[in-house]
Amino acid sequence: MATTHKARKLPRDPGPAAWNSILADAPPRAQLNADITCDWLVIGGGFAGLSAARRLAQLRGGDKIVVVDATRIGHGPAGRNSGFMIDLPHELSSDHYTSSLDRDLWQIKLNRQAIDFAKEVAAEFALPEEAVDANGRINGAADDNGLKHNRDYARHLANLGEPFEELDGQQMKAITGSDFYATGLYMPGTVLLQPAQYIRGLADGLSGRVTIFENTPALEMTRQGSDWQVKTPQGTITTPKIILAVNGHAESFGFFQNRLMHVFTYASMTKAMTVDQVKRLGGRSRWGITPSDPMGSTVRRISGEGGDRIVVRNRWSFDPSMEVSEARIARYGRDQDKGFQRRFPMLNDLEMEYRWSGRLCLSYNSAPAFGEVDDGIIAACCQNGLGTAKGTLAGIAAAEMATKANSPLAEELLSAEAPQKLPPKLLSWIGANATIKWREFKGRAEL
């Protein structure tokens, strides 16, 4: 009997992808409604999928390259994240973001390749400055505990030979307009993305070289001789090679079972500020703050095509069902409101316009789900919460591996451990949510 990998679940994205909603409407791309063939099929149009498609187009210019996404480009997690493309160690599972010295040096080297790729995309496709803004980021600290987190992190950076600058409360206020932050740690290497603008710009830039179908979920992949036939709701695609770039949904196809943790995080974005509100706030027009305690709030001020706004992200939940309710988004939205009010009391007349949540995929040992999972199917999944950089890397590496190009990057990713098996389902659900709650409680000063 022919091997079939069937998608038992399709992505559902809760709430609007605000970063996408604030941009001018993009004309919809076609939905596949025919039986076609191609040389390379990429399933998933996020960071991993579109990076893979660009790399394939560079390596195999004349070949027919197709990307399918279950939703629209910029509507999935790629258009609903906070846009920190981070070069430095940022282990969300650690209390201090760090891992061992060797592993961190390895990750920095790789992350910088992803950042270079994004900068090349911005230059090649003439993206607006805010799409890929090499502005750095600040770990903001609200109190002494936050300061201690930052000092520990700074010591680690010094050992890694990485530059940073310690900021006092006044400097933090000059940047953010807020008195909330007692101190901060500035790190210059992070790039701040307008994630939807970047991902849409990347997709648009590939037109003519790559065919992208939207609202075209891959429902199943069936082996037919040396090809795979991929069924979609209104058509089929026959292809010898597939790059599976669906992050946690790799498990929906039966790959990496009981090895992936499906986690959601939550965010709100304000309305565009008026001239008066901008004046009352003060500070710079663009900045990005990650919390000194990983469980705190990330906060960004953005400006550009979508107006001058503030984005607050906090709260986490572990949801093996890969779905969360609108009620939860509304409930956790109150925590984003609190975080906003504590930081910006001068903007008490500025309301949130959008609230949403989005999926992340983590593994127990922070390992990627990368490599050939069946003959001709290469997975570029499980970005451990940092998909802007790690997804980009996985996509490039998958394209290089699929085309058998010389790929030190693919070798690096293949040399990483595989995602470890999780404890039994109920235990992991109780354990992970209890750990999240406990860590959120400890980090509450940064919420």
Ligand SMILES: Cc1cc2nc3c(=O)[nH]c(=O)nc-3n(C[C@H](O)[C@H](O)[C@H](O)COP(=O)(O)OP(=O)(O)OC[C@H]3O[C@@H](n4cnc5c(N)ncnc54)[C@H](O)[C@@H]3O)c2cc1C
């Ligand atoms: C609120 C929030 C804040 C975040 N902040 C950051 C941050 O600041 N920095 C950072 O690096 N990361 C951040 N992340 C995580 C980041 O968004 C993800 O790690 C990243 O999007 C993963 O990239 P990817 O391409 O692997 O997967 P995705 O972006 O999830 O793309 C996978 C695509 O596959 C499609 N798909 C799934 N199943 C199918 C199917 N059967 N057929 C066809 N298509 C399918 C989906 O529709 C989706 O578009 C955040 C996430 C959230 C939700």
